[in-house]
Amino acid sequence: MQEYVLPSDEELAAQAVREGSDGTAFTSLVERFRTKVWRVCWRLMGNEHDAQDAAQEVFVRLFFERGKFQGRSSYSTWLHAVAIRTCLTLRRTRTRRRRREDSAEEDQIENVSDGASEKNARSTGVIDTEKLLDDLDEEDRALVLMRFAENHDYEVLAEMFDMTAGACRMRISRLRERLAAKAAKQFSE
């Protein structure tokens, strides 16, 4: 009986480059990585609507950048990096747009409700991790989420964020300390 061997990610990616259109190889890539890309997008975007939008955007970007994969890391890692970059860009754009759109009055309302939720959190002794993470720089937030929510190794994270493993370890350790201090402060207030 003839055994059918599935092509590796790298082989499929090379096939998609040769194909030059959104044909079978590209469709297979989308199918193969849909779940992984979805996880990254959901973690970084924080809600299903934005995550779906971002995941589709990742595959559109993948289509245009599919020739840029040079094999310096695994294809999966490279695609994760594309997904992270896309999500960061979308989050930055949305934050800027939201800031522009928010009127002073809406700001006031938001401040009042934030204050209320903060008080609530304090009274119940619950630390809002999401809120703490939102105070971080977008890239730092992504790094923390990929490390702790998705459990990626430092070596893989270093490739995704284009830095050395040592620098990555150091940055995460500092972020962790910063978040711990913030959480302690929030808890004691």
Added chain:
Amino acid sequence: MDMLEKLANVPVPPVPEAKPFDAGMRRKLHPRLLAAHIVEFAFEAMPMALLCMIESMCAAIQFTITGSWPDRGNDSSR
């Protein structure tokens, strides 16, 4: 600090259905692909075609005036 370790326990919602997801992706992809093709046509194919046409016209004018084709070096294909 287990506050961050707990992030891994936050459940990820199921992946959206393949069909509408792919359809949405293609709705985003196709206009951009069309734009990319138009740009390529306008800035690469058209100038190239114009250049070739102008070159041929110049050669024809030169032939009309001098009776010889422009010297193209060792171009044996002509």
